[in-house]
Amino acid sequence: MRRTRGTSTSSRTRRRTALVAAGLVAALAAGAAAAPAFAAPTSASPAAASARATSGPDTKALSAALAGLPDHDITAALVRVGGDGSWRGTAGVRDVRTGAPALENARFRAGSVTKVVTAAIVLQLAAEGRIDLDGSVQRYLPGLLTEDFKEPVTVRQLLNYTSGLKPGASLGDTVEEGYAHRFETLTPRQVVAASVAKGPAYAPGTKQTYGNIHYTVLGLLIEKVTGDSYAHQARVRIFRPLGMRHSYFPAAGDTRIRGPHNRGYDWIDGELVDVTDWDVTDRFAAGDLISTPADLERFLVALFRGRVVPEPQLREMFTPPFPGAHYGAALERLEVNGVEVWGKSGSRPGFTAGIGATRDLSRTLVYAVNSTDAKGDGQQAAAERFAYPAFNR
Template sequence: MRPRSRGTVLAAALALALAAGPLVAPAFAAPDRTATGTTSGTATGTTTGPDAKALAAAIAGLPDHDATAAALRVGGKGTWRGTAGVRDVRSGAPVLENGRFRAGSVTKVVTAAVVLQLAAEGRIDLDGTVQRYLPGLLTDAFRPITVRQLLNYTSGLRPGASLGDTVEDGYPHRFETLTPQQVVASSVAQGPAYEPGTHQEYDNIHYTVLGMLIEKVTGDSYAHQAAVRIFRPLGMRDSSFPVGADPRIHGPHNRGYDWIDGKLVDVTEWNMSDRWAAGDLISTTADLEKLLVGLFRGRVVPEPQLKEMFTLPDVPGARYGAALERFELNGKVIWGKTGSRPGYATVMAATPDLSRTLVYSVDATDAKGDGQAIAERFAYPAFKR
């Protein structure tokens, strides 16, 4: 049984600065298809652009034991694009460069952006409390929890209910529904984990409550607010959320797989209603690149609210601002967000000045594991120089 990952390991993996080791030989019957990558923009021989050789090596050999497909977009001072693998193991159809996928916790960046826009409009006070905006949601056992503490994961709320802490546990329940209201109610019933603002604990529950806050303040659905405030202005035409309990990914997409009881199982269809504003975004690498660049350039969230995303709370060991995680590599500060759902691992990250950007989607066969091997293999080469 693989332990559930409650936070990104991208920072740890990059900090180790380890190149990926030899690839594991495929342990399933997959088509003999040579991986291909494409490059564009800055010549690969420059010292300021991305390391094209290392990036090509990262996607070489797909599909293999760890991933069936990958699509990478590296930008900034020089660009690189690469795709490899198959969209469907059974048919052997080639990977779709702009196929849709489940972006997991990258959803939190969208949620944080909507909340911060509402704050800029004066409709939400970041120092206002959950008790003020959502009266009755919390019991008297909870001290006041501010919107800012939800954004930076310091609220003290405990994790809510799930339909399985591992892919193996969740697979038999993949078409069942666990509503955000049920998730939050189960969290509240456990009482607070710690005094708000004294500790940072990454978990979906903070952003599930933020989704409720968005709906209460706007009188509109979370999905529609994300569409009109984020997707449409940025031209993110292939980004959406499932409607209710719909387990499908609509439109062109690469299928996701996971090892379950020693067998490679198709896990593409999965009801993500319990993840909601914390993790049920469906997107593409091109769309997430638009989000990443637009956000960092201040076109999504205005100052001074934008600084919330790049400000760590004053608590021991803090790594996250509002949604985004901060880490350092070779003296460079990088901010980003990972996401994982069964069959899909996603990263969007960049230096603050956008001199280097990275977005990838990997159809990882252990996407809900600790993620370190995937991060080392696909993320590290993008920031190697």
């Protein structure tokens, strides 16, 4: 495979980073490095500790999931488990060049977890009577879809991934392809225009096909209905009311993660490359969120308690459109160790994240993982590594 070169990272720097990372991982494998630090469960009283021991999370399994980091697949991991008992764990390194320990509440790219924020805003607007979930894209965004879209595409169909829209424009389908374009971006309109030009994939409402395009259109819908930017609506409707002080959407052209964060890496042509700085604003309302584990835990709990979206709109998140479908509005229904869990995962190069909970909030999970294959098998591997222990009792 041809080496992919960027505009600001020299091949010499990348080789040096790879060598340092290889040395660090080798040292850990040989037992020469310090063991990862993960926080033990804390309690306010002996009674609370006793209750956690019998009904709380499996702390031994969670600790084992973090043991040995960093390794070839993960350089850092932050895990928060709540509900009936709580546990927090941090392992790995902030930066493979220095070996500094991972930050416990670092900001990270949350990827498609963004979709849950977007769905919440749309459902709030529906509760306010400003959006009809059975209203069509053709009504709210006239001219966005061509005459090839003969059937109405409803807001509800966008929310539950049954709109029939094909994927939009991209600057690369893989990390290797996208790396050379990491300082470029596309506007949401460009992304949608490329989708629309392909025509519908199927009749709206007949199939469920997960993809970013549904939520890119929802972001445009939010802006049209409110006359405001999507990012500002997220701030005033979600982040500020919930006290999510460390969550934000970057402006176009902002490739950094502002504030304390753990660096993200990906294997490219056999070398471990720093992919932290990347303009992902073309992911917009489908995947551009930067947040922290504590902020997302706050959001998850408030959402499930009905403090973000009122009934009956909240039911849309937990109602797949037809038998066999796995998603409601943004959220996916999963069965983990025999437990029904509703949640959402997401990834960007170097970062994978997930939120999930039982419907009654007896168990919650938030993880932020610096996966070296976040856009490939690493996303599922991270979910299995941390979600299974979190929900195994």
